[in-house]
Amino acid sequence: MTILSKESAQDVLVDVQNVKKYFPIKGGILKRTIGHLKAVDDVSFHIHKGETLGIVGESGSGKSTLGRVILRLLDPTEGSIQFSGTEISHLKRRHFRPYRRDMQIVFQDPFASLNSKMSVAELIEEPLLVQTSLTRLERKEKAIEIIEKVGLRAADRLKYPHEFSGGQRQRISIARALITNPKFVICDEPVSALDVSIQAQVLNLMKDLQEDLGLTYLFIAHDLSVVKHISDRVAVMYLGRIVEIADKHSLYSNPLHPYTQALLTSIPVIDTDENPAPKEEKIKLTGDLPNPANPPSGCTFRTRCPLAHDRCAVERPELTELEKGHFVSCHLYTQEK
Amino acid sequence: MNKEPVLDVEQLKTYFYLDDDKVARAVDNISFSIYPGETVALVGESGSGKSITALSVMQLINKPGRIVEGNILIDGEEIIQLNPKQMTKIRGNEIAMIFQEPMTALNPVYTIGNQITEILRKHKKMSKIDARDKAINLLKTVGIPRAEEIMKEYPHQLSGGMRQRVMIAMAISCEPKLLIADEPTTALDVTIQAQILDLMAEMKEKYHMALLLITHDVGVVSEYADRVMVMYGGQIVEHAQTKELLRHTKHPYTKGLLESLPNMDEDADRLGTIKGTVPPAYNFPAGCRFSARCPFVMEKCKQSNPELEEIETDHFVRCYLYENEGEQE
Structure with missing residues (x-):
């Protein structure tokens, strides 16, 4: 299945097709593989140059896991990942290394992702040491440039991570990710550990940097309002699969999958209207996420879905284009074959 | 007021x-x-x-x-x-209090049942059997399915949402x-x-x-x-x-x-x-x-x-x- 039209294929930066990542579950005295945890189960999407795709x-x-597989921090079990037209999913580590400078990641917890024994200068210059043959002076110049770009002061170079607040640390993480001039940055929950006022500062910074440097983002988060703010298109994942992917405006104004609908109605909203309009009936999901090692048959969402019917238990729904660019995988919208 | x-x-x-x-x-x-x-x-x-x-x-x-x-x-x-x-x-x-991270608020080495009945026995001076019945009732009140089985389980066996439900059950146990x-x-x-x-x-x-x-x-x-x-x-x-x-x-x-x-x-x-x-x-x-x-x-x-x-x-x-x-x- 491909969800790419030909004319747009040229400006696609990342193209992920049918990617799977299974983790073996070992058990018994012989520690044999007794099953698989399907963390990513047949996922396909693409990201255009300069675009932000929210997940x-x-x-x-x-x-x-999906983000880590794209960066080859984990190897995919199956599937193809193309970066700028080159297949990278099966490259050997040594051959993949040159691509690393083009693909970077910013992690969630700025308290855990920065080595506390390294100064800011060491932290930020380290990727240059690995990836380039710049001299010490050149590295320093470059580091100062990027430090100022992310809103810190050049003098902060000599400080250590513990001297900074959470928001400032996340700026250091961003500087470290951007110093190799990457084309593509995966942001894995970059603001969820921060207070809202600081979260806003970091989100603004990330938007500015994207414009300045022409970056492409894959923005992973659980906060739907943050994702809406920063993304152009949004994909919704449930138990290792994409259940809906669309332009953010059509996804948020016209969610089609029952899971997306439930997610959107369960966000508590700030109500400041004098005469609030009667609220949409909330779709309450019952129960928890099923065990990913033992997912339900057919549609994995059916155990929590208020609209599940017989077919959902038997047949796995395919991701189908219902409106232009709006894909959903749900039997409610497809005819039985 | x-x-x-x-x-x-x-x-x-x-x-x-x-x-x-x-x-x-x-x-x-x-x-x-x-x-x-x-x-x-x-x-x-x-x-x-x-x-x-x-x-x-x-x-x-x-x-x-x-x-x-x-x-x-x-x-x-x-x-x-x-x-x-x-x-x-x-x-x-x-007054009772519920915390953010139910995993750190619950004791990992005692079963859920142990932890709820302890409160009831201490504060309400209930007998073992009464406390157990009351605890199962409480778990049902907070919407936990298979309450009898959950009583024998440990905190790590539950999901975050379930743990928080257990915390709420414990918090309301003495009304x-x-x-x-x-x-x-x-x-x-x-x-x-x-x-x-x-x-x-x-x-x-x-x-x-x-x-x-x-x-x-x-x-x-x-x-x-x-x-x-x-x-x-x-x-x-x-x-x-x-x-x-x-x-x-x-x-x-x-x-x-x-x-x-x-x-x-x-x-x-x-x-x-x-x-x-x-x-x-x-x-x-x-x-x-x-x-x-x-x-x-x-x-x-x-x-x-x-x-x-x-x-x-x-x-x-x-x-x-x-x-x-x-x-x-």
Whole structure:
């Protein structure tokens, strides 16, 4: 299945096709593989140059694993990942290394992702040391340039991570990701550990940097309002699969999948109207996310879906284009074959 | 309201005496009351003192922290002078608390059943069998399926949402008059968050409790709280009915907080921000504690800290911008 039209194929930066990542589950005295945890189960999408694709999903949906597979921090079990037209999913580590400078990642917890024994200068210059043959002076110049770009002061170079607040640390993480002039940055929950006022500062910074440097983002988060703010298109994941992907305006104004609808109605909203309009009936999901090691048959969402019917237990729904650019995988919208 | 408050906090000060002779004024002169059946939200960013306020009410402040001044009255009874044994009776029976991370609040080496029956046997002096029946009932009340089996399971076998349900079951086991929930849903996914918040609202009705909800999520506040208190730098800076506070926001900090939230209905290219960061509690600026970050700062703000004034009926603000407004009317 391909969801790419020919004319847009040229400006696609990342193209992910049928990617799967299974983790073996070992058990018994011989520690044999007794099953697989399907963290990412047949996922396809593409990201255009300069675009931000948001991925939302609850914990355990496989969104972070997906990000790590694209960066080859984990090897995919199956599927193809193309970066700028080059297949990278099966490159050997040594051959993949040159691509790393083009693909970077910013992690969630700025307290865990920065080595506390390294100064800011060391942290930020480290990627240059690995990836380039710049001299010490050149590295320093470059580091100062990027430090100022992310809103810190050049003098902060000599400080250590513990001297900074959470928001400032996330700026350091961003500087470290951007110093190799990457084309593509995966942001894995970059603001969820921050207070709202600081979160806004970091989101603004990320938008500015995207414009300045022509970056392409894959923005992974669980907060739907943050994802809406920063993304152009949004994919919704549930138990390792994409259940809906669309332009953010059509996804948020016209969610088609029952899971997306439930996600959107469960966000508590700030109500400031004098005469609030009668609220849409909330779709309450019952129960928890099923165990990903033992997902339900057919549609994995059916155990929590208020609209599930017989067919959902038997047949896995395909991701189908219902409106232009709006894909959903749900039997409600497709005819039985 | 004519009823007597369940909780009355008067001029509470909780300070932490740090090693290097610094004094962190985590909670600095806070007064508020909570009436039966009410949900009051305490909102603020990390370091604003909202959790310390809750822990002070529970008398769970450890060294180097100490309640320096003030009164805390539960149902009209002063609890600050109580000895640990007397306080143990109040905790659980009169006030109960739910924490953010249920995994750290539950004991990993005891079964769920053990942990709930312990409370019932200690506080209610129930027999083993009665306590077990009551515990199963409680688990059913909070919407846990297969309650009998869950009794034998350990906390790590449950999901985050289920653990928080167990915490709620434990908190309501002695039918407290006041339930304090400190960021009860922050660690949970949004669909589970909705379930837990609705459960808390339902339990509040069922057991006629008052609820003190500590959160940083203004959306949660808007949907569940009757009144809101906004904390900054260990003090309440704005306090009003929820609708009033969200519609007619007064304090520059509250305004900044609301503007920095991404809006689901509108498309803004940039978010509003509050410059700088929350000052540490041992190093507040002289004058108004928000002055260093405030876009409307005046000379006066740097000199002295404004008082929390009632500028409209039931709308309290700590800001010089609204000085004398209450008196003119």
